Each structure stands twice: as structure tokens, then as C-alpha cells.
Amino acid sequence: MEELEKTTGKLALTAPVLVRPANGLHLSHFKNMSGEKRQEGSDSLFLEYARLFKRRRGLLLCFALGGVLLGWAVTIGVQPVYRARTSLDIQNLNADFLDMNKVSQTNGNDATSSEAYVQTQIKLLQSDTLRERTVNAIARDGAVSAQQREDLFSSLRRSLHLPGDTPVTKQELLGFTAKHLLVKPVGLTRLVEVTCDSWSANFAAEFCNRLTAEFANQDRDVRFSQAKTTSEWLSKQLADVQESVQQAQKRLEARSGNSDLTLKEGGASVAEEKLRELQAELMRAKAERVEKQAQYEISRSSAPDSLPMVLDSAQLKDAQMRLDDLHRQLSAKVPPLTEANPLVIHLRSQIREIEATLSTEKKDVLDRMRNEYLAASHREGLLNAEYRAQEVRVAQEQGRESQLTMLKKELDSGEQLYQTLLQRVKEAGFASAMQASTIRVVDAARPPLFTIAPRRGVSAFVGMLLGLLAGVACAFFKERTQSVLRGPGEVARYLNLRELGVIPSAKRGLRQLSPKPVPPLRRPAALLGQSPAPSPVQSVPKPHKPMDMAVWQDDASLVAEAYRNTTYSVLLAGNETERARTFVVTSPSVGEGKTTVTCNLGLALAQANRRVLLIDGDLRKPRLHKAMDVRNEVGLRDLLRGDIDAKIAPTEAFCQPTAVPGLFVIPSGKGSEEPSGLLHSLRFRTLLDRLTSEFDFVLIDSPPMMHMADARILAGMSNGVILVFRARVTDLETAATTRDLFLDDNVRVIGTILNDFDPSKEGKGQYYKSYYQYADLSKAPATESKSA
Numbered sequence: 001m002e003e004l005e006k007t008t009g010k011l012a013l014t015a016p017v018l019v020r021p022a023n024g025l026h027l028s029h030f031k032n033m034s035g036e037k038r039q040e041g042s043d044s045l046f047l048e049y050a051r052l053f054k055r056r057r058g059l060l061l062c063f064a065l066g067g068v069l070l071g072w073a074v075t076i077g078v079q080p081v082y083r084a085r086t087s088l089d090i091q092n093l094n095a096d097f098l099d100m101n102k103v104s105q106t107n108g109n110d111a112t113s114s115e116a117y118v119q120t121q122i123k124l125l126q127s128d129t130l131r132e133r134t135v136n137a138i139a140r141d142g143a144v145s146a147q148q149r150e151d152l153f154s155s156l157r158r159s160l161h162l163p164g165d166t167p168v169t170k171q172e173l174l175g176f177t178a179k180h181l182l183v184k185p186v187g188l189t190r191l192v193e194v195t196c197d198s199w200s201a202n203f204a205a206e207f208c209n210r211l212t213a214e215f216a217n218q219d220r221d222v223r224f225s226q227a228k229t230t231s232e233w234l235s236k237q238l239a240d241v242q243e244s245v246q247q248a249q250k251r252l253e254a255r256s257g258n259s260d261l262t263l264k265e266g267g268a269s270v271a272e273e274k275l276r277e278l279q280a281e282l283m284r285a286k287a288e289r290v291e292k293q294a295q296y297e298i299s300r301s302s303a304p305d306s307l308p309m310v311l312d313s314a315q316l317k318d319a320q321m322r323l324d325d326l327h328r329q330l331s332a333k334v335p336p337l338t339e340a341n342p343l344v345i346h347l348r349s350q351i352r353e354i355e356a357t358l359s360t361e362k363k364d365v366l367d368r369m370r371n372e373y374l375a376a377s378h379r380e381g382l383l384n385a386e387y388r389a390q391e392v393r394v395a396q397e398q399g400r401e402s403q404l405t406m407l408k409k410e411l412d413s414g415e416q417l418y419q420t421l422l423q424r425v426k427e428a429g430f431a432s433a434m435q436a437s438t439i440r441v442v443d444a445a446r447p448p449l450f451t452i453a454p455r456r457g458v459s460a461f462v463g464m465l466l467g468l469l470a471g472v473a474c475a476f477f478k479e480r481t482q483s484v485l486r487g488p489g490e491v492a493r494y495l496n497l498r499e500l501g502v503i504p505s506a507k508r509g510l511r512q513l514s515p516k517p518v519p520p521l522r523r524p525a526a527l528l529g530q531s532p533a534p535s536p537v538q539s540v541p542k543p544h545k546p547m548d549m550a551v552w553q554d555d556a557s558l559v560a561e562a563y564r565n566t567t568y569s570v571l572l573a574g575n576e577t578e579r580a581r582t583f584v585v586t587s588p589s590v591g592e593g594k595t596t597v598t599c600n601l602g603l604a605l606a607q608a609n610r611r612v613l614l615i616d617g618d619l620r621k622p623r624l625h626k627a628m629d630v631r632n633e634v635g636l637r638d639l640l641r642g643d644i645d646a647k648i649a650p651t652e653a654f655c656q657p658t659a660v661p662g663l664f665v666i667p668s669g670k671g672s673e674e675p676s677g678l679l680h681s682l683r684f685r686t687l688l689d690r691l692t693s694e695f696d697f698v699l700i701d702s703p704p705m706m707h708m709a710d711a712r713i714l715a716g717m718s719n720g721v722i723l724v725f726r727a728r729v730t731d732l733e734t735a736a737t738t739r740d741l742f743l744d745d746n747v748r749v750i751g752t753i754l755n756d757f758d759p760s761k762e763g764k765g766q767y768y769k770s771y772y773q774y775a776d777l778s779k780a781p782a783t784e785s786k787s788a
Helices: 002-013 045-055 057-074 097-103 111-125 128-141 152-159 170-179 201-256 270-301 314-333 342-433 456-480 490-495 558-571 594-607 624-628 636-641 675-679 682-691 710-716 732-744 769-787
Strands: 081-090 181-185 191-198 439-443 451-453 499-504 581-586 612-616 663-666 697-701 720-726 749-757
Touching: 045 057, 045 456, 057 456, 081 111, 081 201, 111 181, 111 191, 111 201, 128 170, 128 201, 170 181, 170 191, 170 201, 191 201, 201 342, 201 439, 270 342, 314 342, 490 732, 490 749, 499 558, 558 594, 558 749, 581 594, 581 710, 594 612, 594 624, 594 663, 594 697, 594 720, 594 749, 612 624, 624 663, 636 675, 636 682, 675 710, 710 720, 710 732, 720 732, 732 749
Parallel strands: 499 749, 581 697, 581 720, 612 663, 612 697, 720 749
Antiparallel strands: 081 191, 081 439, 081 451, 181 191
């Protein structure tokens, strides 16, 4: 007793002090020294970035200022650019005027293709041919000359009378202006805006106006050439058609002679009309028969409840609703009423009547579908026979008149084609004589007053953004190279501690996790070998987070395999004895996953045929009862206060079973006492002495140990401590301090568990590739056996 009191007193005095680790790392800063508590999971990605940017704000500011200066310096040698604008109205040709749409072979500018016509004209305005034509016209007229450069360097050189100021040549000005031509439509209108960028304001306006003039001339020339070509082609075709009509007239006269046969003028005969009517009626009969046959075959191979006619029946819907209502009434009455109750008997009778009615109605629907199918099939057969007979009669009648009809039609079509071509020849002659333009200038281009480039403000802003991006990249690089634990093996290399296991992050580890429903919790008596008390209503467990119950929810997930691997390391962490091994699971700081690790280690040990007890030693912020879905009415606080005597009280009075066989939980309990005072009590040692005789493993979930003495007090009464480190979160200084504190307290450190390891963030995307390949191969035989 005295030795225990001395040990616990020493632990209480040395709890939250700063030390210098034996490995030479200096702990110059501790977070949350003021006692501020962070909620687990509160460090969102946005807050992490905000803290990172705040720490590196000086670096970001320097990069931003450098980007601004660089962006402004780039524009010093840029020649000022002026932009002139002109607006054009692209009008469609009137296709109805002189039937131009019928005269020209290439004219398709009707109302339905106006948008396509405008887009075509835009492409023509942007064509290289039109630009070359405009450049040649300007050069031929001598409307362009060399000019001085107006950038800041050239202006400064001229003001200082320095040599080397070369003017812009005529070819350079023409080439730059022709290259920077832009044509775009104005909204949902026929207007088109043409913009010309040039180093000279006057030349920009001159180039725009000359371009639109050349485009209008080119449009008129093209249409005049097309109309002339069309007129010549039509005149040639007219002569050929006239000769063909004369030859057809001679053949008709020679074939008919003086016979009394005459051709019908009224179109098809009565027999042909009747044949068409029979054909249409036969097609409808076939369609109706196919529809009825499909419905009938579906009704034979499907359940009656899934047929559309059954589902759409208002009477069946009403009967089904009344049946559902009676079932709800019956479920509300039984229990507590028994089947012998008159009300229950009456409800059962009504249910049987409605079910019989539903069955009869469904059978009537199936019979009706069968009769409809047979009637449709019989009608199709009758129509098919009548159609074949009518076909024979029509063929006999048409054979006698086919030759004369063919000759008559040939003559009529030839005469019609001749008259049409004669009219088109006259219209083409008029069209070739007209030279109307479809291009109308709305606003002529005028010399602009202001430049559009260089935009020094925009360049400086873009430079600032690029500088910020470079600063952010540099900040992230510096943050990444900090001394934090990142991957497997680093604990053993830097801290000389055994690494019990590596738990992958939830994003990667639960990739194959398909959560199964966790069974309801069992009563303590059932798991302790006693006869369970009857319970009319069994509680339904609340949903768990995927990581809290990963081993229980899916045996094939990567997280479950990692915990099983870690469990084997824990089993080897000491010799087998008759008494249980009591381990404290803790972490240096908040949010490193110690509770999740405790739950899954207990689950894995229980699956390894061990009797495991989980104790929630975190009396400040308990969470184990939520993770394991047990009540927190009675727990560790009650035992340490003495409300329950651990020596004589039955185990089920304070120990609750879980859904996993062999796994039990002692929650924290309720109360507001100071945790350190309770943990120093000798009752805790008495409790451990009893529990070690009834369980194989006792895992104690404790608070973070850097700033609270609870974990160190619990570790002094246990067989050892298991440290949980979080990848990319726990830094080496904190980890070394945690190790040295336990070593100074003569506490055995069983090993460490690296939690939330994501290989993709460390450039090891293929780290778990072999596992997934093996898992896929293991699933293949099961799939093949199911298909067989």
C-alpha cells in the first residue's frame, strides 16, 4: 500500500512538466498549455490551410510583391495597341424574289438557316483570302507608312536622345493588324462586330473600313458570277429537254394508234384503294395482336402483382389499401391482445375476405388478357386472307394499263420540266443583271482614343496571383518537410520503439468496406453463463462510424487486416501468464485516434478467442460507450467512488457486454469529480486485481498524456502502455517527450501504433497494391461458384 501511494504521488507531482528528451530533441513549444480543449475532428481542412497561411504570411507577401513587380516589368517594352470597331448587318437574300432559291444551285439562305448563314459570313470575314485582299488594296493605295514606337523604353530612349530607336515598318504594321482581326456575332441578332487591333489608331480604323468594303465587293462578285453561270447552264438544259419531249410524244402516238384504250385521269382505281385500306387495317391488326400477345406472355411469366393492368386497377388499389389498413390495425392490437380476442378474430376475417377478393380480381384480369389476345390473332388471320385475294385482282387490272400509263407519265413530266426550265431561264437572266449587296455597314470604324494594351494593372494582378501560387507551393513544401511522423518504420528509426502496427486512413482502408448490420446487444446474463431474462422489446443499436467498428463490420477490409496484424504483435508483447495483461492505450495529443484503436484492438482480440475488457479511463471526455454502443449509467466513476464494491459486486453490475462475443466494456460512468483524485484511489488497484482473474486482456482507453496526468497514473498500475501516433500530425519532438515521460516513470512501453497512414500523400500510391490484388483474386473463386 505504501509503495503504491508513493508511486502515485510521484506521478501526480511530475504530470505536466516540460522535460528535455534523452535523444537531444528540445521541446520548445507545447500546444494547448492553457488547458484549451479541442474537439476531435474539429481541425478541418480549411482551418489547417488557414493556420498554414497565417504561419507563412511573410513568405506569401514577399512572393506576391515579387509577382507584382515582375508583372509590371513585363509590360515596359510592350507597344501600345489600339482597337477600332465596326458593326455590320448581315442580311439574308430574299429567296422569294424572282424565285432566286430555285434558280441558284448554291443558294440555301431561307429563314430556317439564317443563323448558319450569319456564321458562314463570319468565317468568310475571318478568311485569309479576304485579309490578303485587304492588305494588297491598302498597300496599293499607299494608305500606310512607318511610325515611331510608343512603348516606355522607346519613349525614354527618345527623351534622353539615345540611339537605337528603330521605327515600326509598314510591313510590320500591316502584318500585326491583319493578324489581330476578330469577328464575333452580337447576341441573338444579325449584327456582326469586327474589331481590328493595331499599333496606330488611324490605321486600325482604316483597316476595318477597307475590310468591310472589300467583303461587300467580294459578295457581289460571287453572286453575279453564280447567277451568270446558272443562266448559261439552264439555257443548255432547256434545249435538251425540248428534244426529249418531242421524242416522248412520238412514242405515245405510235403505241396507242387508233385503239379505243384510254388512260384513267382520276388516279388510282377502286381496287387499288381497297387494297391500300386492307393493308392499313392489316398492319393495325398485327400491331394490336403483337401488343396483346406481349401482355399475355408477360402475364404468364410474371407475378400478377407486377402486371400494369393489376397495378393500374382502381378497385385493386382500393382493396390493397384496405388490406394494408387492416394489417396495421391488427399489428397494433396483437400484442397485447391474443388471437382468441373477438376483435382480433373479426380483423382476421376481414383480411381473408379482402385477400380472396384480390385473388379473384387478379385472375379475372389474366383471363381477360388471354381472351383479348385470341380475338386479335383471329382478326389478323381474316384480314390477311382478304388482303392476298385483293392483291391478285389489282395485279390483273394493272397489267393491261401499265404501258400506256408509263408513256403518258413520261410525256407529262417532260412537258412540265420544259415549262419549268423556260421560266427559270427568264428569272436567271433578271438575277444576273441585278447586283444587290447583303452587307450593310451600321457603324463605320473611327480612330480610337484609348489603348487596350498593355494593361499594366491586369499584368500586376496576374503577377500577384502567380506569386501567391508560388508562395503557397513553397509554404506547402516547407510544411511537408517538417519533422513529423509520416510512414511505417520511422518510429523504430527515430525513437527506438517497437512498431506494433500501421493502420491505414479511412479513405484508403475502408475502400472495400461494405458495412453489415451490427446485431443487437446481448444482456450481461447471457454472456456470463446465466439464463437470460425475457425482454419483450430489444434495443436496436445506433449506427457506428466506419472506423470505430471496422474489424466487426467487414472482415475483408484493409483496416480489419491491419488491426488483426497489430493484434498479433500485441499478443507477442509478453509471455503468456495466468493473469490478464493490462495495457493502457494513449496518445500524446487530442485527435490521434486512440479510442478508435482501442475499440478495434478489443474487437480483434475477441475474435482471436480471447476474453477482452475495455475500460473507459478518459473520465474527462468519455467516448468509448458511444463507440461500442453501450449505456453510460454505471461505470468506472461509480467503482472509484465506492458506490459499487468491486470485491463483492457481481461483474454484470458494472461490466456490460457488447455485440461481439467475448468483448466487454466498463464505461466511464457519470459524475463531476476530479479525475486524478479518483484514479489515485486504491479501489482502482483492487478492481484491476479482480478483472485480471476473469479476462485475458484489459485495455484502458486514457486521455492524451502530454498535458494531463491521467494516462501516466493508469500506466503505473498496468503491465505497459501502447502509444498511438497519427501520421502527418504527431511531430518527433512530441513523440520523444511522450516516450521519455513513460521511461522516466519506469513504465514499460509495449510499442506504438501509427494511425491514419495514407500512402498516397507520401508518394507511395502502390503501398497496398499487393493487398488489393490478393483480395480480388480471393473473391474470384467465390463469384465463379455462385454463378455455377
